[in-house]
Amino acid sequence: MRILDAGFDLERFFADLARSPHPALLLDYDGTLAPFHVDPARAAPYAGVPALLDRIMTGRTRLILISGRWTRDLIPLLGVSRLPEIWGSHGFERRFADGRYDIARPDTEPLRGLANADTWGDELRRMGARLEQKPASLAVHWRGLPPPQARAIEEKVREKWMSRVRATGLELHPFDGGLELRVPGRDKGYAVRTLLDESPSDVAAAFLGDDLTDEDALRAIRGRGLGVLVRPTWRETVAQVWLQPPEELLAFLERWAQVTARR
Ligand SMILES: [Mg+2]
Incomplete structure (x- = not known):
């Protein structure tokens, strides 16, 4: 300690x-x-x-x-x-x-952005990512994958999600082993x-x-x-x-x- x-x-x-x-x-x-x-x-x-x-x-x-x-x-x-x-x-x-x-009831606009984000989830799954849906967020996990594969997923997520983040007010939060797209508030x-x-x-x-x-x-x-x-x-x-x-x-x-x- x-x-x-x-x-x-x-x-x-x-x-x-x-x-x-x-x-x-x-x-x-x-x-x-x-x-x-x-x-x-x-x-x-x-x-x-x-x-x-x-x-x-x-x-x-x-x-x-x-x-x-x-x-x-x-x-x-x-x-x-x-x-x-x-x-x-x-x-x-x-x-x-x-x-x-x-x-809590999340704001409608970011929530709609979240629903749309899921439409290209298959592409990330094919790359080896695991997607976790929650009431106010969508998390992409790459824990356990080889570093080059994890990096490719992260780049794809950032490329896809950054426009989403700007357009709908969603927030992008890194965590240990992934990235999460979250409704603010x-x-x-x-x-x-x-x-x-x-x-x-x-x-x-x-x-x-x-x-x-x-x-x-x-x-x-x-x-x-x-x-x-x-x-x-x-x-x-x-x-x-x-x-x-x-x-x-x-x-x-x-x-x-x-x-x-x-x-
Ligand atoms: Mg923790």
Whole structure:
């Protein structure tokens, strides 16, 4: 574990967390709780993670997952005994812990652009890409492909999508292993801001994430809680702490479970 922000005191954070009546643990899924898999439908959590999440949820913590995935694709993978609150599709979907479900209505024009983008999806599939449709985005994955093939797909996507981005107001977001064409208006930072704004003022919150799209959430929590980058290799980030999974992640969750257990 590395402290990236010289002014940040991790021991003080855990001491405050131990006293807080309102701990909140906000977690990304892919790359953070689960290692990447060429087939995302098989990206299971690291061993020990589901049991730790279950333990954390029996304590004082409000646990929330914030993912770019469609919630319906994420839920079967979690392996927890009851579902926490889950934000999916980069903040467009919100499934509460009690099962209530909200989905934001994306703007019509970008959504139409998204539907049209799918019409040349076959060309990308023939090149070896995998396409993932979500309520407000279309992701092209090239994880696991040889680098020259991945580069060819990326060039094709950029060539095709850049005009689309300009014409319809869609946004193009790179992520680890692909590119995503997204309807604007929501991101993981929106989810974090909404959750913190709804929380009592003495909330003690942390967000853990790995990817470029998690930087929105890390920026949103900065000054209001702890931002943690979870990644085998370092990269530029606004997070205060960097953990290497799985060992350091498991140690962090274990410590969280201990200090937030019911008294
Ligand atoms: Mg991730």
